[in-house]
Amino acid sequence: MFGYMLRRALAVLPVMMLVALFVFLLLRLSPGDPAAIIAGDMATPAQLAQIRELMGLNQPLYLQFFIWLGDLLRGDLGVSLISHTPVAQMIADRIGPTLSIALLTMLISILLAIPMGILAAWRHRKLVDHLVMTFSVLGFSVPVFVTGYVFVLVFSLKLGWFPVQGFTPISAGLWPFLKTATLPALTLTTIYVALTARMTRANLLDVLGEDYIRTARAKGGSEMRVLFRHALKNAAVPILTVIGTGFALLIGGVVVTETVFNIPGIGRLTVDAILARDYPVIQAVILLTSFLYVLINLIIDLSYSLFDPRIRY
Amino acid sequence: MKGLLSVAIAAGLWGTTALAEVTVNSVMQSGLRILDPVITTTFITRYHGFMIYDTLIAQDAALEPRPQMADWTVSEDGRRYTFRLRDGLKFHDGAEVTSADVVSSIRRWGQKDAGGQVIFERTEALETPDARTIVWTLRRPMPSMLAILSKQSSLPLFIMPARVAATPADQAITDYTGSGPFKLVTSEFRPGVSVTYEKFADYQPRPEPADGLAGGKVVNVDRVKWINMPDIQTAVGAISSGEIDYIEQMPVDLLPLVEGDPNVIVENRANSEMQIMARMNFIHPPFDNPLIRQAALEAVSQAPVLAAIVGDERYYRTCGAVLGCDTPYGSEAESASLTEGSGLKKAKALLKDAGYDGTPVVFLAPTDNASLATQPVTVAQMLRNAGFTVELQSMDWQTLVSRRASQAAPRDGGWNMFVTNWMVIDIANPITNAMLNGNGSDAWFGWPNDAVIEALKANFTDTEALEDRRKIGAQIQSHALDNVLEIPLGQYTLPQARRATITEMIDAPTPVFWNLHKAE
Numbered sequence: 001m002f003g004y005m006l007r008r009a010l011a012v013l014p015v016m017m018l019v020a021l022f023v024f025l026l027l028r029l030s031p032g033d034p035a036a037i038i039a040g041d042m043a044t045p046a047q048l049a050q051i052r053e054l055m056g057l058n059q060p061l062y063l064q065f066f067i068w069l070g071d072l073l074r075g076d077l078g079v080s081l082i083s084h085t086p087v088a089q090m091i092a093d094r095i096g097p098t099l100s101i102a103l104l105t106m107l108i109s110i111l112l113a114i115p116m117g118i119l120a121a122w123r124h125r126k127l128v129d130h131l132v133m134t135f136s137v138l139g140f141s142v143p144v145f146v147t148g149y150v151f152v153l154v155f156s157l158k159l160g161w162f163p164v165q166g167f168t169p170i171s172a173g174l175w176p177f178l179k180t181a182t183l184p185a186l187t188l189t190t191i192y193v194a195l196t197a198r199m200t201r202a203n204l205l206d207v208l209g210e211d212y213i214r215t216a217r218a219k220g221g222s223e224m225r226v227l228f229r230h231a232l233k234n235a236a237v238p239i240l241t242v243i244g245t246g247f248a249l250l251i252g253g254v255v256v257t258e259t260v261f262n263i264p265g266i267g268r269l270t271v272d273a274i275l276a277r278d279y280p281v282i283q284a285v286i287l288l289t290s291f292l293y294v295l296i297n298l299i300i301d302l303s304y305s306l307f308d309p310r311i312r313y
Numbered sequence: 314m315k316g317l318l319s320v321a322i323a324a325g326l327w328g329t330t331a332l333a334e335v336t337v338n339s340v341m342q343s344g345l346r347i348l349d350p351v352i353t354t355t356f357i358t359r360y361h362g363f364m365i366y367d368t369l370i371a372q373d374a375a376l377e378p379r380p381q382m383a384d385w386t387v388s389e390d391g392r393r394y395t396f397r398l399r400d401g402l403k404f405h406d407g408a409e410v411t412s413a414d415v416v417s418s419i420r421r422w423g424q425k426d427a428g429g430q431v432i433f434e435r436t437e438a439l440e441t442p443d444a445r446t447i448v449w450t451l452r453r454p455m456p457s458m459l460a461i462l463s464k465q466s467s468l469p470l471f472i473m474p475a476r477v478a479a480t481p482a483d484q485a486i487t488d489y490t491g492s493g494p495f496k497l498v499t500s501e502f503r504p505g506v507s508v509t510y511e512k513f514a515d516y517q518p519r520p521e522p523a524d525g526l527a528g529g530k531v532v533n534v535d536r537v538k539w540i541n542m543p544d545i546q547t548a549v550g551a552i553s554s555g556e557i558d559y560i561e562q563m564p565v566d567l568l569p570l571v572e573g574d575p576n577v578i579v580e581n582r583a584n585s586e587m588q589i590m591a592r593m594n595f596i597h598p599p600f601d602n603p604l605i606r607q608a609a610l611e612a613v614s615q616a617p618v619l620a621a622i623v624g625d626e627r628y629y630r631t632c633g634a635v636l637g638c639d640t641p642y643g644s645e646a647e648s649a650s651l652t653e654g655s656g657l658k659k660a661k662a663l664l665k666d667a668g669y670d671g672t673p674v675v676f677l678a679p680t681d682n683a684s685l686a687t688q689p690v691t692v693a694q695m696l697r698n699a700g701f702t703v704e705l706q707s708m709d710w711q712t713l714v715s716r717r718a719s720q721a722a723p724r725d726g727g728w729n730m731f732v733t734n735w736m737v738i739d740i741a742n743p744i745t746n747a748m749l750n751g752n753g754s755d756a757w758f759g760w761p762n763d764a765v766i767e768a769l770k771a772n773f774t775d776t777e778a779l780e781d782r783r784k785i786g787a788q789i790q791s792h793a794l795d796n797v798l799e800i801p802l803g804q805y806t807l808p809q810a811r812r813a814t815i816t817e818m819i820d821a822p823t824p825v826f827w828n829l830h831k832a833e
Contacts, residue, residue: 031708033715038347040354041733042427042467042747044755045718050483083346083504084485093503152550164550165542259544262551264506268543272344272505275681277711 005298012294019290020072023283024065032277033057034081055081068283078280080273087284090269095288097167098265100177101257102250104185109192110243116193117200117239122227124205132197139194148187148260155183165262184261188254192246199242203235210234236307244300252289334535335831337815339559340548341824344505344541348497349485351425354467356736363526363825364510364537365405365491366471369396369415370463371527374821376584376738378463379527381519382410382472382492383447391454391777392437396447401517404474404492412441417478419447419470424482426468428461428745431774456777457744465526465823466739494518494530494827495537510537510826523819523828530827537826549810552577558815558831561824562807564683565625571810579810581628584822586737587684588637589618589802591692592748594729595761597722599672599701606797608663609674609730612699613692614654615803621687622805629805635748635793638804640741641779642786647794651801660699673704675723677731682710688732688802717758731758737804738822743770743789748799765792 035051036043043051052058056067071078077087120132156164162183170177207213208231216226255267266285273281305311341360347353350362371381383396402410416439423429438450451458462470477488489497495510502508518529540557542548549570551557563571563579571577593600593609600606619629632638633648650656674696678689693703708716713731721727740746749770750756751763769792773785793799811818814832819825 030712031715032711033718036711036714036718037355038353040467041735042354042739042757044757045720046755047425047483048718054483080346080504083348084487085504090504093506149546152547157550157554160554164554164556165547166540166556260547262540262542262544262547264503269505272543275709275711276346 001302005302008298008301012291015294016287016290020069020283020287021065023286024068025061027277027279027282028061028064034277034279037082037276068280072287077284080278080281082276082278087280090281091266091284091288094264094266094269096169097263098251098254098258098267100167100170101181101184101188101254101263101265102247104181105188105192105250106243106247108185108189109196109246112189113193113196114200114239116197118204118227118232120197120201121204121208122223129201132201136194136198139190142190144187144191144256145260147190148184148257151183151187152260167261167263167265180261180263184254184257184263187257187260188250192250195246196239196242200235200239203238204231207231207235233307237304240300240303240307244296248293248296251292335533335833336536336538337534337559337826337829337831338538338540338557339561339824339826340542340551340557341539341561344543345502345508345539346504347485348489348502350471351421351468351482352485359466359469360823360825361497361508362469362471363465363823364493364495365489365497366473366493367402367491367530368463368526369419369470369472370459372463372465372525373527374525374583376525378459379524381463381527382415385459391456392451394449394451394458396449398445398447399517399519402492403515403517405490405496405513406474407515408474409444410472410492411444411475412447413444414475414478415447415472416441417475418472419449421473421478421480421482422468422470426461426470427747428457428464428742429468429470431455431744432458432461453775454777455774456782457742457774460742461744464738464742464745465821466736467745492516494532498536505541507538507540509539511535518827525819525821526823526825530825532827533830534826552810552812555812558812559824560810563810564807565623565628568625568808576813577810578813579808581806581808582822582824583820584738586637586804586806587734588632588737588740588804589622589688589732589734590748591688591730591732591800591802592757592759593797593800594723594727594759596720597727597729599669599674600729600797602667603796604663604667605669607795608660608667608669608699609696609701610794610797610800611650611656611660611663612701613651613695613800613802614656615651615801616654617695618688618691619803619805621691622684628808629803632804633794633801635740635790635799635801636743636746636786637737637741640737642743642783642789643741644783644787644790646787646790648790648801657699664700669700671702673702673723674729675727676703676705677713677716677728678705678707679710679713680707684734685710685732692730692732692800692802720754720760732802736822743773743786749789749793751798761796761798763796763798766796766798 035048039048039051079086116132120129123129152164155161162179166180168176168180213226213231216230255271258265258267270285341357343357345357345361347358350358367382369382370378373379382402383398385394385396387394404410423433435451435453435455437452440448442448474490477486480486494513494516496513498509498511512532512535518531521528523529545564548560549567552560553574572579593606595601615631623629631652633645633651634643636643676689676693679685693705696703716728717731719727723729743749747757749766751761751766753762754760769785769789773782776782776785816830818829
């Protein structure tokens with residue numbers, strides 16, 4: 001297992017390097033100018049050129065890349081071109097809300113989706129199954145911003161249970177955190193419950209048709225024991241994959257939810273940075289997201305062996 | 314025992330109420346990211362400047378100069394201005410404000426501000442005979458001097474400590490010590506997300522009542538928090554629920570959501586109108602030909618442009634003045650075709666006379682900037698109706714602002730036309746109106762080479778009497794439209810929204826947070 005982990009960790013380096021190069025070139029070759037944001041509308045071309053020079057944006061592309069790479073290898077993510085704040089600090093400020101919402105979403109999704117999927121598979125083609133499938137279709141079809149606004153209208157403006165916007169970290173207390181995190185998490189949950197419930201149902205149905213399930217039933221095992229001890233454990237690997245990749249997607253893709261609920265997370269930081277062409281911030285955020293994808297994939301791969309003893313590293 | 318408990322609870326509650334801080338939560342037009350009000354002209358940084366810095370002199374509600382940190386006298390020959398700092402001026406770190414701080418701030422500001430540059434071209438000496446006095450001597454009189462020093466847009470003259478003002482004008486400051494009525498809470502600043510200000514307890518307001526941005530800046534709240542909400546729908550929900558107290562700019566199409574709410578007041582701020590305008594590139598065909606520029610102006614009608622961007626007639630009006638309508642020097646002469654939409658026939662004739670060969674007009678159209686997305690589409694169609702070939706190129710605003718700096722031919726990455734918006738107070742004075750620079754490659758994007766407009770502006774700078782200045786304003790209007798330095802597309806305003814608990818807000822183009830009260 002240790003050898004496998006080491007090999008996987010080493011394989012990350014060239015991937016990250018390629019990502020870094022790709023992101024750097026893509027940003028520099030796309031049009032847009034951070035100097036224009038700083039200078040504002042009144043600026044003359046001469047003033048713009050002066051600001052570009054101060055920012056080092058007039059240097060040759062390869063030089064800019066190597067300076068950035070050198071800083072990166074020393075653990076320095078640079079400074080925002082627009083706000084002059086260290087990028088590491090900006091990410092540290094923003095990662096908390098995103099991770100909190102993502103974890104809460106996954107927690108609610110798993111708690112709801114797996115029982116729903118099991119129920120649907122167990123009561124295949126019965127009313128419960130149809131209800132779960134209908135909910136899944138709705139969960140996929142309704143855009144996140146629509147769900148978000150409906151939740152705000154009902155739970156915030158009409159019932160007054162939750163605030164319309166904002167985020168309180170869990171360090172300020174569980175209840176204050178839940179007050180601000182529940183609606184965004186529930187909004188995202190509609191998608192992930194749909195996805196995970198469908199996956200659980202489909203895999204369980206496959207497994208329930210296997211010979212060893214028939215054998216387990218023939219040996220007199222109760223339906224619950226067959227379902228949870230035999231079927232669910234064997235259906236777990238693809239479900240884990242969906243949960244893991246879903247979590248990675250959540251971290252990178254909660255822009256709409258963060259905007260609707262005004263949560264200062266990584267998604268909004270990325271969009272703001274792209275709109276402002278704040279190169280150091282965009283580069284760092286994309287690198288971080290890529291790294292998290294690789295890390296989550298590794299964790300998923302390693303966890304397979306817990307559920308399927310045939311898998312060894 | 315029970316009684317004692319009740320008393321204790323009551324005392325605790327009273328204590329809580331007495332100690333509770335009054336915070337005004339606001340959603341401004343964008344998130345604050347840059348904290349140096351000299352390095353950028355963006356509105357939000359200017360607003361930040363008015364929170365933490367004081368100004369040497371200030372504009373009242375009628376936009377006239379008034380004493381603020383200093384009062385002044387002018388010598389009889391109009392060349393020497395003597396400013397005297399008032400008592401009790403302190404920076405947030407406790408240090409007294411001195412004339413050396415003022416002069417350092419003036420010098421840094423003068424390198425960046427268009428009006429400041431004009432003053433420094435005429436400056437003979439800028440001296441500090443003592444710690445409270447600044448003597449500014451000009452080579453020849455400049456009637457606009459006080460108007461420029463007091464202006465609130467686009468680069469106001471904020472006074473910083475000398476050590477901060479020593480920072481080169483192109484390099485951002487990192488020390489945010491001011492002497493204004495609020496202090497920046499640096500530990501709570503999250504760029505682009507939120508910024509918090511707290512009342513500066515040692516600030517000594519002027520004795521007169523507040524009048525525009527002049528007069529006594531009396532702070533009646535403990536803290537002001539600006540929360541950036543990129544989604545205005547969220548902001549509307551938050552003001553309805555009472556989570557925020559103020560929205561600086563309400564899109565007109567969302568007004569029905571709050572107009573029926575007795576807890577929310579929607580209103581226009583004085584002098585906060587925006588002017589829309591189209592700018593052409595003077596160095597490439599077809600708009601290097603004045604006749605073709607004239608044809609474009611005749612082809613355009615303001616009403617459809619305004620209807621497309623604002624929609625509600627309560628919030629827009631046609632206006633053909635390059636210096637803005639209802640401003641001291643604004644004139645609408647020769648703009649009837651724009652305001653009445655009657656120029657199509659003339660446009661076609663002008664194009665024929667000019668021998669227009671169908672050279673495409675490369676028109677830059679931003680798609681991600683709601684306040685600028687519809688105008689290019691509408692104007693492009695009007696140009697096509699007159700016989701122009703128009704190539705509307707869609708892009709994001711950031712791409713547009715770097716593209717417009719290119720002087721290359723349109724087919725090689727350059728451009729022919731784009732639309733932008735200016736606050737009317739930014740363009741009301743010919744000296745600071747960027748569109749009226751005629752100094753070729755040093756001018757604003759479009760680069761007109763126009764000696765006549767430069768001479769008219771110089772004449773304006775030297776003229777003192779208001780009537781004479783108005784006459785020059787009218788001449789500037791005629792010249793600007795004859796040569797089509799820009800195409801004015803009308804004026805609109807975005808109303809502000811506030812909770813009814815916020816009262817006595819100062820009615821000024823720059824939203825400020827002194828003077829107001831917040832009821833519990």
